[in-house]
Each structure stands twice: as C-alpha cells, then as structure tokens.
Amino acid sequence: MTAVTAPRVAGGRWASQVLGEAGIGVALAALVAFFLAFAPYFGTSQNVRDIMTQITINTILAVGMTFVILVGGIDLSVGSVIALCAVVAGTAMTDSGLPTALAVPFAILISVLIGAATGFVNGFVTERWVVPSFIVTLGMLYVARGAAQQYTGAATIYNLPPGLTRFGTATFAGLPAVFVVAMLLVAVAWFVLSRTVFGRLIYATGNNEEAVRLSGHRTSLIKVACFVIGGACVGIAAIIYMARLGVASPILGQGYELNAIAAVVIGGASLAGGRGSVIGTLLGACLLGVLSNGLNLMGVSDFQRTMVTGAVIIVAVVLDAYRRRLSVRLS
Amino acid sequence: MRRRVALTAMITATAALALAGCGQESTDDPAPGQAGGKPTVCLVMKSLANEYFQQMQDGAVKHVQERNDLTLESTGTQNETDVDGQVALVESCITKLARAIVIAPADSKALVQVVAKAVKADIKVVNIDVKLDDGALQQAGVDVPFVGPDNRDGARQSGKVLADLLGRGGKVVILEGNPGADNATQRKNGFNDAVAEGGLTLLDSKTAHWETDEANQVFASMLTAHPDIQGVLASNDSMALGAIKVIQERRANVKVASFDNIPAVKEHVQSGVMVATLDQYGSKQAADGIDYAMKMIAGETVTGWQKTEIKLITKDNIGS
Structure with a gap:
C-alpha cells in the first residue's frame, strides 16, 4: 500500500510527490498502528475485508476526480450523478425483461454512458464558455438529482438481479470482488497517467495550459476528456453501489463528491491542477476509510467522527502547503 | 530532511491527539459480545442530527442503565440519507460479535442485505422506527421483528x-x-x-x-x-x-x-x-426494541409487528 510511484517528468515535482506520498503512507501506517492497539477487532480479516468494501465506491469516484483535479477542474456533481446512473441502470435491469447475463452488461453500459455524458456536458460547458467548473458542476448537481427523482418518482428500485448482488458480497482470491474492480481501475488510471502521452499532457495542461496550447495541443479536448473519464468512473461506482446494497434510490450519494475530493486532496493533489497521483488518491481513500472504520469500532460517536475527519483534511492541506514550499526550493 | 521528519511527526501527533480526545467506550471485553457476563447489544440509529432521534437514543441509554443487564454500543449516522454509512456501522456490529442489533434503518430496502448478513451470523436483529420492506426481507430469506407504532x-x-x-x-x-x-x-x-x-x-x-x-x-x-x-x-x-x-x-x-x-x-x-x-412515544421506541432484543437473546421467539403505544393529544389532555 505504501508503494511510491509517480511520473518522472521534472526532478523537483518528482521529489515532491515522493515526499507527499511517503507522508500520507506514514500517516496511514500510524493510524493503522493506533487502531490495532486501541480498536477491538480492527485487525481481524473480516474487518479488513469490511474496510476494503467500504472504501471501494469512494476510491472509484476519487480516481475519476483525480483526472478532473489534475487539469485544474473540480466536479461537484458526482453525488447526484451516481444516483442518476444508478436509478436508470437499475430500472434497465428490473424492467427490461432481459436475462441477467444480458441485463447486467446492458446496465453497466447505460450507467457508464450516462456518467460520461454528464461529464461531457460539465467539461464542454466549462471550456466552451470559459466558466468555472465549480459553478457548472454545481448546476449539474441539481440537474442530476432532480432528474433522478423525476425518473423514479422518488421510489427506491430494488429486486435487482441476484447475480449482481451476489457479486457485491463475493470474494476473489480472498479479497472482496468489488474492491478488486476498484484496484483494476486504479491500475489502469495509474498506467494512463504515468505511462502514456495523454497522461503527460494531462499533467502538463494542469501545470501550464498556455505552454501546452502553444506546443500545438488542444487543451480543451484534454480537459473535456478528463471530465468524461471522471463521469465514466461515477457510472462504474453506481453499479458497484447497487451490487453492494441491492437497491438504487434517487437520494443516494449525497455528499459523495466531497468524500472523493477529500481523498484526492489528502492524497497530495493540488486543487490548482498539475500535481497529484492516483496512488496518492488511493492512499487518501484508505486513510478516510480506516479512520471511519476504526472510530466506529472504538465506539466513537458520529459527531466526533465527523470532527476528526474534518481535522485530518485540514492537516493534510496544511502539510500540502509546507510541501509545496519545499518543492519550490528543490526545483 | 529535518523538515520532512518534522512533518511526519506533526501528522502522526495530530491524528493521535485527535483520536485520544474522543470518548472511548469499554474495549476490554473479557469475551466477545459478553462484556462482564452481560450481552452486548448494538443500537444503530439514523439522523442523529435530528432531535427526535437523539432523544430516542438518550431514552435507550437511560433505559439500559436502569436494566443494568446488558452492554449497549450505541452508534448512528447524522443524516437520514447516509445509507452507506449505516451499512458500515452494522458491519462493525457484526465484526464486534454483538449478540443483538437494534436498528432504525435509514432506508427500508437498502439495509436488508446487511441485516440478513447479521441474522445469518446468528445475531438477533430487532427493527425499530421504520419497517424494513417485507418483500426485500422475504427475498433475502430472513424474518426480522418490527417494534414500532402504527x-x-x-x-x-x-x-x-x-x-x-x-x-x-x-x-x-x-x-x-x-x-x-x-x-x-x-x-x-x-x-x-x-x-x-x-x-x-x-x-x-x-x-x-x-x-x-x-x-x-x-x-x-x-x-x-x-x-x-x-x-x-x-x-x-x-x-x-x-x-x-x-x-x-x-x-x-x-x-x-x-x-x-x-x-x-x-x-x-x-x-x-x-x-x-x-x-408515539418516540423516545421509548429504541428502549422497547432493546427489551425485545433481550427477550430474543434469552431464547424467546419474536416475530411480526409488535405495536408500541400511541396516544392522541388534544386540548383536553395536554395539560397547562
């Protein structure tokens, strides 16, 4: 979990990323040690599997969010879009009359397409009219929530195919199957960001958009693509949600966007763009998940849990500020 | 280099301090789910930011002090919409090997899957406040008694x-x-x-x-x-x-x-x-649920809808 991987682009940034991820890795290790000592049952294999399942959705959302944040954007619509994807894909499974073997792939396709389409709208509007993505995605937050409620008439969809819900509780090589999906997604995202030209353009666009444009690339295409990737991840997360909980409700997902942003930021990404990594994001999601699970097991109240989570986010950004100064000196 | 060490120390210290500041309940259980010979019952609430549910939880805590024959682990989510968070809380109760779970579900269908997991782990489950969906329960193949008002x-x-x-x-x-x-x-x-x-x-x-x-x-x-x-x-x-x-x-x-x-x-x-x-005596509902959970732990079979007391309030009986 504490593996340190970062694109080798510029010496200074590379050093700062190592520092950032080592920092979050150490913090995570300290937290785990603390809970092993003080939270009963924390280290049981059952609980470790619980944590993995519990962080799966946020990890997937945060991977998508990493792409958006790397190009200097933000996506506040995530929590509503996941509800919209879930209710439409859920209805597709229950009402289409298709056999499970066809209905589930069909639903995955629909869910990813809806997510990608909302991402496209977010990115396109942001780029076409040069408006802050904060505002555009805030608008999408309302649109998607309303659309989800309109689509279902506020009803909760259940009776999803048993094959899907079995997948939600299945294990693969001892790991929860849904967590394996999240890990695959992390691996793909890591590869794209650190081993492809497209990935380097994403970092470069976040760092210095003007320079990338002057070197002949259409930066708006790159940025819209990042929003689309973010949206597609939301579509995948919607399917995982249904597999895990066996329902799709139009009110699900409230506040998920903030959890995802928190994971990305704790993972060392800069909201200004150009800095961050998907491994950092994964560690950020782990840290939030471990924190919440460990505090649960210790019997800490939800109010206190919320306060501690907030404090950890603030500490993370303060550290980020220190690190930035250090990286400036290094480069 | 020194700065790096200082930063690491800072984040570790902050996390430790923040955690140490939180109230910690009994962790020295001699046997799983049997603190001091008393069975552990998990109360999983929702919407604790809402005064009504906060009072329900307080009523349960007071009731358990009076009964004095069980250990209560009370948790809950702040929002009615935090379904995912409540599922995680129930999973923690299963991990902690509680003998019984009393739950006010945030969603009548979404919690059924994890409730079924608890029932299959031989934990007694009592449903309070909002009834779990009958169809979804049937589909999951479990029967959970509901304690609540009409x-x-x-x-x-x-x-x-x-x-x-x-x-x-x-x-x-x-x-x-x-x-x-x-x-x-x-x-x-x-x-x-x-x-x-x-x-x-x-x-x-x-x-x-x-x-x-x-x-x-x-x-x-x-x-x-x-x-x-x-x-x-x-x-x-x-x-x-x-x-x-x-x-x-x-x-x-x-x-x-x-x-x-x-x-x-x-x-x-x-x-x-x-x-x-x-x-509908909301503050009593969780306490009533705990009473039924204790009956079930003692071996009694409780099924179906156990209606709790309701009372019509008008000008004549509200007092002054």
Whole structure:
C-alpha cells in the first residue's frame, strides 16, 4: 500500500510527490498502528475485508476526480450523478425483461454512458464558455438529482438481479470482488497517467495550459476528456453501489463528491491542477476509510467522527502547503 | 530532511491527539459480545442530527442503565440519507460479535442485505422506527421483528378529530412527509382514511419534506389557490408549525391536525389552532426494541409487528 510511484517528468515535482506520498503512507501506517492497539477487532480479516468494501465506491469516484483535479477542474456533481446512473441502470435491469447475463452488461453500459455524458456536458460547458467548473458542476448537481427523482418518482428500485448482488458480497482470491474492480481501475488510471502521452499532457495542461496550447495541443479536448473519464468512473461506482446494497434510490450519494475530493486532496493533489497521483488518491481513500472504520469500532460517536475527519483534511492541506514550499526550493 | 521528519511527526501527533480526545467506550471485553457476563447489544440509529432521534437514543441509554443487564454500543449516522454509512456501522456490529442489533434503518430496502448478513451470523436483529420492506426481507430469506407504532392508525385518529370538528364536506389539504419514506406513506394513508370516513373534501396534497420553512411556503400557496381551506392534515409537527405561521399571518380560520407532539406545538394545542396531534412515544421506541432484543437473546421467539403505544393529544389532555 505504501508503494511510491509517480511520473518522472521534472526532478523537483518528482521529489515532491515522493515526499507527499511517503507522508500520507506514514500517516496511514500510524493510524493503522493506533487502531490495532486501541480498536477491538480492527485487525481481524473480516474487518479488513469490511474496510476494503467500504472504501471501494469512494476510491472509484476519487480516481475519476483525480483526472478532473489534475487539469485544474473540480466536479461537484458526482453525488447526484451516481444516483442518476444508478436509478436508470437499475430500472434497465428490473424492467427490461432481459436475462441477467444480458441485463447486467446492458446496465453497466447505460450507467457508464450516462456518467460520461454528464461529464461531457460539465467539461464542454466549462471550456466552451470559459466558466468555472465549480459553478457548472454545481448546476449539474441539481440537474442530476432532480432528474433522478423525476425518473423514479422518488421510489427506491430494488429486486435487482441476484447475480449482481451476489457479486457485491463475493470474494476473489480472498479479497472482496468489488474492491478488486476498484484496484483494476486504479491500475489502469495509474498506467494512463504515468505511462502514456495523454497522461503527460494531462499533467502538463494542469501545470501550464498556455505552454501546452502553444506546443500545438488542444487543451480543451484534454480537459473535456478528463471530465468524461471522471463521469465514466461515477457510472462504474453506481453499479458497484447497487451490487453492494441491492437497491438504487434517487437520494443516494449525497455528499459523495466531497468524500472523493477529500481523498484526492489528502492524497497530495493540488486543487490548482498539475500535481497529484492516483496512488496518492488511493492512499487518501484508505486513510478516510480506516479512520471511519476504526472510530466506529472504538465506539466513537458520529459527531466526533465527523470532527476528526474534518481535522485530518485540514492537516493534510496544511502539510500540502509546507510541501509545496519545499518543492519550490528543490526545483 | 529535518523538515520532512518534522512533518511526519506533526501528522502522526495530530491524528493521535485527535483520536485520544474522543470518548472511548469499554474495549476490554473479557469475551466477545459478553462484556462482564452481560450481552452486548448494538443500537444503530439514523439522523442523529435530528432531535427526535437523539432523544430516542438518550431514552435507550437511560433505559439500559436502569436494566443494568446488558452492554449497549450505541452508534448512528447524522443524516437520514447516509445509507452507506449505516451499512458500515452494522458491519462493525457484526465484526464486534454483538449478540443483538437494534436498528432504525435509514432506508427500508437498502439495509436488508446487511441485516440478513447479521441474522445469518446468528445475531438477533430487532427493527425499530421504520419497517424494513417485507418483500426485500422475504427475498433475502430472513424474518426480522418490527417494534414500532402504527403510523396509519395514529394519523387516522388525529385526522378524525379534525373531521368531527369540520363536519361532512369540510375542505382540507394534506402536507405529506418525504415521498417514498414508509412513515410518510403510512401517515398519508391514515389521513386519507380520516378524510373518507368523515366525508371531507380533499383539495390538495403535497410534500413539504417534513420541514417547517418548506411547509410554510407550500401551505401559503395552497391557501392562495384555495382561500376556502378549513383544515390542514400535517404529517408532522414541524410542518404544522410552518402552516400555523401562515394561518396566523393571514388571520385565516383554519384548524390543524398533526403528528409527533413535539414541545413546540403545546401552545398551539392550548390556543386551539391545532386540534390534535399524536404522541408515539418516540423516545421509548429504541428502549422497547432493546427489551425485545433481550427477550430474543434469552431464547424467546419474536416475530411480526409488535405495536408500541400511541396516544392522541388534544386540548383536553395536554395539560397547562
């Protein structure tokens, strides 16, 4: 979990990323040690599997969010879009009359397409009219929530195919199957960001958009693509949600966007763009998940849990500020 | 290099301090789920930011102190919508090997899967507040007893007071709770029963999502559209308060029948604008659930709906 991987682009940034991820890795290790000592049952294999399942959705959302944040954007619509994807894909499974073997792939396709389409709208509007993505995605937050409620008439969809819900509780090589999906997604995202030209353009666009444009690339295409990737991840997360909980409700997902942003930021990404990594994001999601699970097991109240989570986010950004100064000196 | 060490120390220290500051309950269980020979019961609440559920939890804690024959692990989510968070809490209870779980589900269908997991782990589960969906329970192959009030009958009783006062042909509107929420549906059905039995004319029925300010706006536009409204059937007292504000501002002659009996409505029951509300002894419900859980741990079989006490509150019995 504490593996340190970062694109080798510029010496200074590379050093700062190592520092950032080592920092979050150490913090995570300290937290785990603390809970092993003080939270009963924390280290049981059952609980470790619980944590993995519990962080799966946020990890997937945060991977998508990493792409958006790397190009200097933000996506506040995530929590509503996941509800919209879930209710439409859920209805597709229950009402289409298709056999499970066809209905589930069909639903995955629909869910990813809806997510990608909302991402496209977010990115396109942001780029076409040069408006802050904060505002555009805030608008999408309302649109998607309303659309989800309109689509279902506020009803909760259940009776999803048993094959899907079995997948939600299945294990693969001892790991929860849904967590394996999240890990695959992390691996793909890591590869794209650190081993492809497209990935380097994403970092470069976040760092210095003007320079990338002057070197002949259409930066708006790159940025819209990042929003689309973010949206597609939301579509995948919607399917995982249904597999895990066996329902799709139009009110699900409230506040998920903030959890995802928190994971990305704790993972060392800069909201200004150009800095961050998907491994950092994964560690950020782990840290939030471990924190919440460990505090649960210790019997800490939800109010206190919320306060501690907030404090950890603030500490993370303060550290980020220190690190930035250090990286400036290094480069 | 020194700075790097300092940073690491800082984050570690902060996390440790933040954690140490949190209240920690008994962790030195001699045997799993059997702290000091007493069985551990997990109470999983929802909406703890809402005073009603906070009181329910407080009532349970007090009740357990009086019983003194079990260890209570009380947890909950802040929002009614945090389904995922509540599932995680139930999973923690299973991990902790609690003997029983008493749960006020945030969603009547989404919690069924994890509840079934608990039942299959041989943990006794008692459902309070909102009933878990029968169809979903059946599909999961588990039977979980429900301990709670009859919302439909309560709303019918409250609505009947208004119907008797207005007489046949009286014009009323309904303020509904959250669409899709089970107790909102039950109360709306109960009001509709009262409307049908009393021969009232229903002019409009809309949701105000349980909230005072929204009810204030919704009812204001209802009264503008239908100036001849004589009565309001509000699915909870918070919404009734919003409607009463409109009634007072416009000096309209409209009576209100409501549900919940929160302290804030007492003056309105006394002044006569609210003709009835219904006390379902919310603060006792979690405690009742714990009593049933203890019976189940002792080997008794509890199934189906165990109705809890409800009481119609009017000017005659609210006191001064």
